[in-house]
Amino acid sequence: MTALKAHEVARYLQRPDLEEGIFLVYGPDAGLVRETAQRLIRHYQGDDPESASLVTLEASEVDADPSILAVEAKTISLFGGRRIVRVRGAAKSLVMTLSELRDDPAGAIIVLEAGNLAPRDALRALVEAAKLGRALPCYADTDETLSALIRETFAKEAIRADADVVATLRETLGNDREVTRRELEKLTLYAAESKALTREDVLILCADNAALVIDTILDATGTGHAERLETALNRALGSAVDPQRLLAMAMMHFSTLRRWRGDVDTGKSARDVLNSARPKPHFSRVATLEQQVRLWSDSALATAGERIHLATEESRRRPALAEAVLRRTLLALCMMAAAH
Structure with missing residues (x-):
């Protein structure tokens, strides 16, 4: 009986121990299930994929014609290579069909892709109990496995990533x-010539750009950087971000700053306040948020909140002027910050 643990799968894929048999690749991470199945298939295809005979079936095809799986597994390749049969969407309905192949797979490699299966699932039990069966669980990436995958991907392409990229x-x-693979492929393609990646590259290419530019607007306003504010506003409004949404986010931002400032005024350090905040601010913003908490007094934050409130009311009464009202208000707050 061979039931691999999730953390053992990556090592097993480097040296699978069967020359024929049934592999059940299952788990809640459909992307990882497909990737693991593909790695198995590449291993058994060897250096000359053309010499192997690969047949891909859907589970529904096997359900409609239970004999097809055995026929495909036992069919001799015209070119004399290894016979590989891949079945997508495998479930316990295949158990009867697989029973005759469990102990004699006729030299074939049978790769089954399935969703999350309980320990007592009939399909999982059959493969785990088979001498020529291996079950490979695929669960969502942890911080550790994700970090390893990122480093491995960049190292393979000889890309140097800054310390904070991972x-x-x-x-x-x-x-x-x-999804992770697609994003990493995007980054490796981007860095194909430079062979270098920075945190800014990652944020531009992979982050939620709308959320990112809003954070830039709020932080530029709160720290008094007018030029940065103007650039970020142009980007947001050019991407059809609603001015009233930006005013609402600004109200939330300055209200939060005021709450944090109140905690600082009781004797806590700004860093301790941010560390205990819930939800916790993204690590990339901690330094600039700490700066804003120190920069703004409670009375100044109260004034900022009142200005944003009046601007919000005006933008609702006169929607055609919402953008102008937004720009005027945020620039005024930015000048307040710069004056401190």
């Missing part, structure tokens, strides 16, 4: 392997 990618990417 941490930024961990924060930006989700835990779906297929």
Whole structure:
């Protein structure tokens, strides 16, 4: 009985121990399931993929004609290469069909792709109990596995990544392997000539650009950087971000700054306040948020909140002037910050 643990799969893929048999690749991460199945297939195809005979079936095809899987597995390749049969969407309905191949796969490699299977699932139980069966679980990436994948991808392409690139990618990417691979491919293509990546490259190429530019607007306003504010506003409005949405985000931002400032006024350090904040600010913004908490007094933040409130009301009464009202208000707040 061979039931691999999730953390053992990557090592196993480097040296699979069967020359024939059934491989069940399963788990909730569909992207990782596909990637693992493809790695198995590439291994068994060897250096000359053309010599191997690969047949791909959908589980629905096997359900409609249960004999097709055995026929394909036992068919001799015209070119004498290894016979590989891949079945997508495998489920327990295949158990009866696989029973006759479990102990005698006729020299074929059978790769089954399935979703998340419980320990007592009939298909999983059959493969795990088979002498010529291997079950490979695929679960969502952890911080550790994601970091390893990022470093491995860049090292393979000889790309030098700045120290904070891996941490930024961990924060930006989700835990779906297929999405992660697409984003990493995008970054390696971008850095194909320069062979270098910075945190800014990652944020521009992979982050939610709308969210990123809004953060830039808020932080430029709160720290008194008028030129940066103007550039970010032009980008946001040019991308059809609603001015009223930006005013709402500004109100939320300055209200949060005022709450944090209140905690600082009781004797806490700005860094301690930010570290205990929930939700916790993105690590890339901690320094500039700390600067804003120190820069603005409670009374100045109260004034800022009132200005944004009046601007919001005006933009609702006169929607055609919403952009002008937004620009005027944020620039006024930016000048307040610069004057401190």
